Amino acid sequence: MTTTPRESTVTAGTTVSAERAGSARPRIVDRASFQAERDALLVREKAYTHEGDALAAARRQLPMVEVDPTITVVGENGPVSLLEVFEGREQLIAYFHMWHDGQPAAGQCEGCTFFNGQVRELAYLHSRDVTYATLCQGPYDASTRYRDFMGWDVPWYSARDSLGALLGDRPRSPAPMVCYLRQGDRVFETYWTTGRGLEAMDNTYGLLDLTVHGRREGWQDTPDGWPEARWAKGADPFRVDGRPIAQWPRIHAGRSDDLGVELGSGDGAAAGCSGCH
8 A cells, every 4th residue: 555645554455544643742841841650650550560479479470270281272283181281381371262163264253363473582481381372262273273384483383172161150242361381290280371371472462552642442432632542442453454453464475374274164253352451
């Protein structure tokens, strides 16, 4: 898409008027006044950080529940035990990526695509004796085609046949993230989260929260006159023009999004994604 001086590209198929975007800005002050207000905000930011540290300490002191280490998931070489998913490390973070049967790549979960796609560099987790793995709720072959289309390289398994044993009565949507601890041949669940708790996987929102216009979503506190929310309340901030946003660069690069499955026989794409974010 060719842009003009009055128009700037936001994402695939969507533009925002540069004139409108510049219609409301923070007030202009001198450097000393700016620094005084920045220093005042820093006090609140530090308190927020310290409260986060306190919450993390409380999280570490939660009790844990034992999990059957022989529960199997399907990997590249067939069924493996939950114990093997640890790859010999002491801890495991497992993300239960959602899956929509009978849907093409465009119909797969936009929230899971957003969160799971941002976990890329695993060396720092490994240096702390932690393994990260996706335990997809879909079949192995089709879901790994999706992983390859997206260009992800995290360890990937299908947990479709073991979801009841692993998650019990917990909802499958929003997709849970579960933390496990291994002690010898015993496995324990130590924490789980879903919904906005999954923002721990994300850096995009953290960066957007530092900017003047923030996330551009309808729920946020935005001053009068600021550009309207890019995504109104109730709209999906992870999908545009019929696809999860992160798929568009792959499509434009010519990657195949063929999942090798018969389409149209499963649930609709939006049926299980309403709570992913």
